[in-house]
Amino acid sequence: MSDWYRDFANSGLGTTITRQLGLPRPAVLRRYEPGQPLLTGPGLVGAAGEGRLRDVVSGVLAAAGVRVDGGTDDERLSAVVLDATGLTGPAQLAAVHELLAPAVRRLGPSARVLVLAEPPADAPTVAQAAARQALEGLVRSVAKELRNGATANLVLVPSDAEAALASPLRFFLSGRSAYVDGQVLTLAAAEVPAGDDPDRPLVGKVAVVTGAARGIGAAIARVMARDGAHVVAVDVPAAGESLAQVANAVGGTAVALDLTAPDAGPRLARQLQARHGGLDVVVHNAGITRDKLLVNMDADRWNAVMAVNLQAQLDVTQALLDADGVLRPGARVVSVSSQSGIAGNRGQTNYAASKAGIIGMVRAWAPEFAARGATINAVAPGFIVTEMTATMPLGTREVGSRINSLQQGGLPVDVAETIAWLAQPGSAGVNGQVVRVCGQSVLGA
Amino acid sequence: MVRTVLSETPALPALFARATLSARGRGGDLPDTRLAREGVVADPAQLAGYARVCRFPLGDTLPVTFPHLLAFPLQVALMADRAFPLALPGLVHVRNRIEAVRSIGVGEALDLEVWAERFARHRGGATVDLRASVSAGGEEVWRGRSTYLARGAQAPEGAPDADVDVEVGVLDRIAAQWQVHDDAGRRYAKVSGDVNPIHLSGLTAKAFGFKRAIAHGMWVKARALAALSGRLPDAVDVDVAFRKPLLLPSTVLLATEQVEGGWDLAVRNASAGTEHLLGTVRARR
Amino acid sequence: MPAQFRKAAIVGGNRIPFARANGAYARAGNQDMLTATLDGLVARFGLQGQTVGEVAAGAVLKHSRDFNLTRESVLGSRLSAATPSYDVQQACGTGLETAVLVANKIALGQIECGIAGGVDTASDAPIAVNEDLRRMLISLGSAKTVQQRLKALSGIRPGQLLPEVPRNVEPRTGLSMGEHAAITAREWEIGREEQDQLALRSHQNLAAAYDRGFFDDLVTPFLGLTRDDNLRPDTSLEKLATLRPVFGAGESATMTAGNSTPLTDGASAVLLASDEWAAAHDLPVLAHLVDAQTAAVDHVHGGEGLLMAPVHAVPVLLARNGLTLQDFDFYEVHEAFASTVLATLRAWENPGYCKERLGLDTPLGPIDRSRLNVHGSSLATGHPFAATGGRIVATLAKTLSEAGPGKRGLISVCAAGGQGVVAVLES
Incomplete structure (x- = not known):
């Protein structure tokens, strides 16, 4: 999924041509x-x-x-x-x-x-x-x-x-x-533990990443593991094969679980308690899309998106809060919202609603988390280049990836880095925030 | 009695050819002749091939039916001779008895002696017993008696009645099912040397009045005994009657039943139930 | 030498969904499936790079190139390459036998943890060249001169070029397992409807278990397959009744494709450990493997059914452990054929048989059928021979664990060659 245009614009001939034509010249980001x-x-x-x-x-x-x-x-x-x-x-x-x-x-x-x-x-x-x-x-x-x-x-x-x-x-x-x-x-006032190792800020932390089998979730698992966390990779049973591959690649643990099941939260809490003695980080990344214009949207599409993208996050988080001693002191919850939840998107009333709901959720929960010495935040990715966007029509994809200040799409790792930062012990003063990872997209800005 | 000691094993194809050409005009009584060979050692390659075709485990003793292979060319030589009263082509093996006194080591030098006896009256013709005696170090270790039926032949005056039946008990429990392929005769011929045309192909079998090629009786017997590998004593008497020919190819069923002192056996056609072999296996006392 | 034995703990298991032959896994070999299964287990329990005491596994249908199948699979997996491994083959008993072997070493203190498993593919079964051609090729390989080679080659006949496909038959009897089972079914007068009923329950139980997420932590999807594809959640007695018998003949033929297991591809693995090792690694103990027994019968000349050996093994196991057949909360009787399960149960109930064949003064008696194969068994999952034992051990261990402490389960697996492996698990 290389950015062919960015590569071209940064080549010798491409530099000349794009400069003369006044075309955007996306940079190779550090x-x-x-x-x-x-x-x-x-x-x-x-x-x-x-x-x-x-x-x-x-x-x-x-x-x-x-x-x-x-x-x-x-x-x-x-x-x-x-x-x-x-x-x-x-x-x-x-x-x-x-x-x-x-x-x-x-x-x-x-x-x-x-x-x-x-x-x-x-x-x-x-x-x-x-x-x-x-x-x-x-x-x-x-x-x-x-x-x-x-x-x-x-x-x-x-x-x-x-x-x-x-x-x-x-x-x-x-x-x-x-x-x-x-x-x-x-930022907010908070007790900040001293002495994060800047290169391994998550050492000794147990991090649950939902929807970890592929795409952004897999990137989150990799970055969290790189930063020292033991990753508990969660995804639906049907995604178990790639989930196991991700877990094995990051030295983590695979948990096949349908998060919309009524007992998903308690089950996860029990397993985290028994196997890992609790947890430090939850990344709610699991999400689905079932796009249709509102007038054509059936109840199944609406309900499925709400159940996975919003209700499951509420239920699982509540279950973890309720389970005694499972969420360890200084816990971090990071939810993946979306640019659609901020700017809206045609054909995504259900998805955008669920992702906006997440923003409401983290803001409303922030005081309770602060009281526990914990944080809850959301990350709202903009146009992120994944296997999914690779299948979009060229025009849609190109427009989507250029209408931001960096003139290119982001990568899953960009979202993952932001989440991993929010998960750091040192990020105690970031709570109830929504961090957009969008290259300053014009949408919803 | 004339006893001839042969210096080498006669070649079976030539014997069959000679016996066929000289089939006509035979008659009279059995010759008082014995053919012998001394110091015969089983060929390991032949033994291995035989064990594979009959499904005996290959080991350092001879399968109980194997000495028959050593003696058989001498028996054929006896029958191919003009002095033998019955024409070899068309002779049907109807009963085979083996008395194994002890097991025989693969490397043992064996002395063989064969003769014919007991010209007997049968309702379909006449029977004759081809005998074989195998000795090692002057001690008889194995005896064989193959009863052949010559259809339409006449036994001499005063001949006894043929004795071709073997009594077995109830055999209704299937131990095995065998798919007997159409090359079963050729495969056994290759390892036994018994190249009798009735076993080799449908065409050659037709020439002798069979619808299709038929399996060697001694192969059926050997395979049935091989199915009891590990369950037989070294000293054993095996007596089988060959009933209806086993036409190739066929699916047949082996039935076994443990009885006092040994086993009863039957090999029957899987669909028609036709009996191909009935036999008894008894430990020698 | 340790002073006393300890019971091995069953920590958990993993298997790939079982696939009907020549279907989803048609292009996968034994090693592919076993490696994926081990990797799924590693991911579930965070064993990446760890050295476990040993991995014992096997396959019934195995290519000669897979002579070191388990070791090669371990080398291809995420386990440490320093993990010793070996192959076991006891036909359909392989999976349970490997669990017993690993458990015994744990019990003796020789290892702290180990993985038992099995795999089989009917899709990628080894095909041999015709026996004559094989011998000719061997002599060709050893020929030194051109003349010798030409002589060896001159032995080729067109008929020899036909390959020999392994047939699912008992070598000594020439009868397929289904034909053997049909004989037993006839002897025990097992009816068509009770077989179909058993098959139906197997499908219903398996479907229900999948639906409630029971297999979420027992199964890892493979090659796009997420559930056993032999499972027919919507089958019915009426549908099963329409199937024509495939084994046996005439009026007495009752065994159909619906109440017999199909040829199946798949793999399974079970993680066993000492209690101490499990605790040190914060891993659960679902159940303990209490004891096991293997038996064999003379199915060739002895007048006993090919798949009846477990019937003989269980009373020995019960006697040694001071148990009766009714002392179990769950029974896992491998459903090679519905009729096999029913004949097994009937034999245990039959006073004459129990006296004459098993030497018991009183029969073992009936079992509570509602405790039998409660999460489905081979009729629904399919039966990749060596993988079935591991499936059952992990399934029963989790079943017992869910039911709470002190629950007891019996496993009975029949195997080709007239053998049977049985075991007791306790939570």
């Missing part, structure tokens, strides 16, 4: 590999006003061995981190512009622009709220202007959530967030 440095070149850390996060940021970058001196003028920047927590009003936005404009000009391939600010809702004055909100428009626009695989994102850090910043900071700067662009993430 994706995470174990042992990879956080950034390839120097970074620049700046502040608008009296920022309070400078020390945290510098600490994280220094620990990752990143030069934060901004390099020399002829050096390409790998990242610009702008601490805008000191914004007092719109006037100071000029400082943001002043700092970003020259820096963006110097950005290298797959570089990162990350703006840190406080949530507008927390602002003590209207002017501050306006200034903070303005950053969203700024970042989303910068993201659209960036080329060559660079991304721009905004992280809102409440005043009591500084400790939660390290893990999101590393994620957004690293190759793990290759296809996460133009997003706004809001």
Whole structure:
């Protein structure tokens, strides 16, 4: 499933042709590999006003061995981190512009622009709220202007959530967030355990991945296992053959289970308790599509999609919450939503409803999870290139894969990296969030 | 009595040919002649082939029916001779008795002696017994008696009545079913040397009045005994009557029944129930 | 030498769905199926890269190239290559016999865990060249000179080029297993309808077990097949009654394709271990293999039915364990043919037979039929000879485990050659 157009556009002849014709020139994205440095070149850390996060940021970058001196003028920047927590009003936005404009000009391939600010809702004055909100428009626009695989994102850090910043900071700067662009993430105060091994952040964790037999689920299982988790790969009994292959490839355990069965949750809880002494991570990835225009949609299609995509997630999660001691302290639940759930999609009323429902679910459950020291989040993939999209008509596929700021489809591993990040112990301050993995798709933006 | 010791085993095809050419004009009484060979050792290759065709396990002793193969060419030589009163073509093997005194090792040097006796009256003609005695180291270890029926032939004045029947008990339990293929005669001929044309092909069998080729009686007997491998004592008497010819190909059933001192056997056609062989196997006391 | 024995635990099992011959697995060989089955077991219990004490498995129909079938399958699997393995062949008893062998080594403390299994394919059965051609080819291979080779080649006859397909017949009797079973059915006067009834229940029980997810952790799909494709959930007595008898002849012929097992491809494996090993690996103990017994009968000359050996083995096993035939919560009697199961039960109920053949003063008596093959058996799943034992052991172990602690089950498997393997499992 190579991106033929991206490959062409990056070839010698292709570069000339696409440049002359003004065609999109999708970049080869820098994706995470174990042992990879956080950034390839120097970074620049700046502040608008009296920022309070400078020390945290510098600490994280220094620990990752990143030069934060901004390099020399002829050096390409790998990242610009702008601490805008000191914004007092719109006037100071000029400082943001002043700092970003020259820096963006110097950005290298797959570089990162990350703006840190406080949530507008927390602002003590209207002017501050306006200034903070303005950053969203700024970042989303910068993201659209960036080329060559660079991304721009905004992280809102409440005043009591500084400790939660390290893990999101590393994620957004690293190759793990290759296809996460133009997003706004809001952190919450949380107790963050110290000392994640950045290369094996999930060591000792037991992670259930549903729908793990193929596609995005299999990629999630691989990435979680790579990050050190023991993966319990769950899929329907009929998918058992490829499920066993995935489990064996990642050194995990295969569990064939129909999640819509009435006793699926308790069964899973019992097995996790008996075989693994509980679990740390649940990734609700299992999902089906039964597309039809609403007027042609029969009850079976509607009910099947709702049962698998939404009800099973509610029931299984509740069963795990109810089962004493199964969800270990610091548990992480990550649900796979969809761009369709945010933007809607023709022919997918059932699917989009279920995926929007997931967003409602994680937001509503977030406080209860926070109270347990746990988190629940959703990831909403955009156009992800899988075996399924490979069978789409060429036109639909090409349009789907180009209408985003990175001008290409994402890969299953991009979704998996985001989920694995949310599953990290260090991501304790990310709760009730929906992280889009869509390359800043124009749909639902 | 004239006793001739042959220096080598006579070639059976030539004997059959000679016997056929000299079939006419025979008569008179049985010749008082004995043919013998000394120091005969079983050919391991022939033994292996025989064991395979009859389904005996191949081991270091001879199957109980094997000495018959050694003596048979001498018996045919006796019958092919002009002095023998009955024409060889058309003779039907109707009964075969073996008395094995002990088992015979594969490498043992055997002395063979054959003769004919007991010219007897039969309602369909006359019978004659071809005898064989096998000795090792001067001790008789094996005796054979093959009774042949010559249809339409006349036994001499004062001849006894033929004795061709074997009494068996009730045999209604099937031990085995055999698919006997149409090459069964040729396969057995190859390992036994018994190239009597009635066994070789439908065409040659027709020439002698059979609808189809027929299986060798001694093969049927051998295979039935092989089915009892491991259950027979070394010293054993085996007495079988060959009833209706087993036409090739056929599916037949072997019935066995354990009785006091041994086994009773029957081989019958699977569909028609025609009896091909009835026999008794008894431990020698 | 360990001071005392310990009972081996059955941790779980895995099998691929069984496929009717020349169907879903037509292109798969024994090694393919056994490897996939082992890999499914590895995935279920997280055994990747682990060395287990041993893997014992086998096939009834085996190519000569598969002389080391189990070892080669282990080498191709996700188990550690340091796992020792060997082949066993006891006809349809193979699967249960391997479980007994592995359990015995665990009981003796020689190993801590092991995998027992079996596989068979009727689709990829070995076809031999004609015996004469084979011998000719052997002599050709050993010929040294051109003359010798020409002489060897001159022995070829057109008829020899016809291959010899293995026939499902007993070598010593020339009768197929079905014909043998038909003789037994006639002797015991087993009726057509009771056979069809048994077959119907087998299909219904298997279908119900699949529907409630019973096999979710016992079966791993293979080559697109997710359930045993011999299963006919919607069959009925009426449909079964329309089938024509295929074994036996005349009025007394009662055995049809519906109440006999078809030729089947498939594989199964069972994970056994000591309690300590299971606990150390956080693995469940479904049941323990308490004891086992093998028996053989003289089906050639002895007047006993080919598939009646389990009838002889069970009283020995019961006596040794101080049990009666009624002391079981579940019975797994392998359904080679419906008539075999019924003849087995009838023999145990028959005072004359029990006295004369089994030497028992009182018959073993009847069993509660509602406890028999409660999750279906070979009539519904099909019967890939060596794989059936493993299917039954895992199925019964899970059945007992579901029923709760202290439950007891009896396994009875008849095998070609007049043999039978029986075993007691306890949760």
